[in-house]
Amino acid sequence: MALLVDALVTYPIEMQTDFPSTTWCYLVSDQNHGELVSFLPQLGVAPGRLIQRPAGKAEHVRLSGTERASAIAAGASTVSGREGFGRNFDAPQGRRGPYV
Numbered sequence: 001m002a003l004l005v006d007a008l009v010t011y012p013i014e015m016q017t018d019f020p021s022t023t024w025c026y027l028v029s030d031q032n033h034g035e036l037v038s039f040l041p042q043l044g045v046a047p048g049r050l051i052q053r054p055a056g057k058a059e060h061v062r063l064s065g066t067e068r069a070s071a072i073a074a075g076a077s078t079v080s081g082r083e084g085f086g087r088n089f090d091a092p093q094g095r096r097g098p099y100v
Helices: 033-043 065-073 081-087
Strands: 003-005 023-029 060-063
Touching (some): 003 033, 003 065, 003 081, 023 033, 060 065
Antiparallel strands (some): 023 060
């Protein structure tokens, strides 16, 4: 069971969404929805920030730099973006692995 967080990336302004910054990382679970949702209060992140399909390619939460540091301190593992997506429990069929 693992919560996974990738590196912070600054995205082009054109990718700006409802997230209040153009710099974020992704938090995912390699187990299930419940693991991800139950971790959010430890970071002070509202469950409403959870991005689920079809809006996203797989279930995830965008985190700021401060929230990322809190996630790591609370036990999340750091991974590459590719590994995080590949291990995400909700990755589309055929997209999981080789990390699982």
